[in-house]
Amino acid sequence: AQSVAQPEDQVNVAEGNPLTVKCTYSVSGNPYLFWYVQYPNRGLQFLLKYITGDNLVKGSYGFEAEFNKSQTSFHLKKPSALVSDSALYFCAVREASGTYKYIFGTGTRLKVLA
């Protein structure tokens, strides 16, 4: 069975500092991995995805993520955090076939302090 783990409920970082939001996954085949961001009372906004190719994936708003197959991780990173980055971040894995359902992690709340 596929699963996604986000070990941190909340991450605090000072504005201007680099940030990392952790995600590990478990899949039986090739992983399709995603990061989404959610602002209060809003739906999910796509940040980036890994399907195949380069392990370092660049996405929206300056975010990037590194796919590490040996560690089964897909951590989200940004070199310099902004206060406006404060939101709820979800890592997700998607089935490669069948119904193509997403499996979401429990979410990590990022708080960027001014």
Place this chain on the structure above:
Amino acid sequence: GAVVSQHPSWVICKSGTSVKIECRSLDFQATTMFWYRQFPKQSLMLMATSNEGSKATYEQGVEKDKFLINHASLTLSTLTVTSAHPEDSSFYICSARDPEGGSIGYGYTFGSGTRLTVV
């Protein structure tokens, strides 16, 4: 890019009444749509997968008779919460799969969500 419109964005209803939430794909035909439920400070829980023209597939533990899903056209799926109770209060989000693949989320786009409050 692909856009999914979800309405209403928020609704308050009395206990015992039914509420319908609509999810529309605006610029593409969605053969598959997903309905999620999100509790405060928790992750998204997949409720069901709806395929155009066929019955929805519900996840284990989701009451089919309470959460009626209809996907009668390629651009519209509806979720009806029947005989709503306060414990049904939650944030409901739909997602649509663009069969052409799309450029966002590898063919998936999420609606902006509906906040349901049952009083």
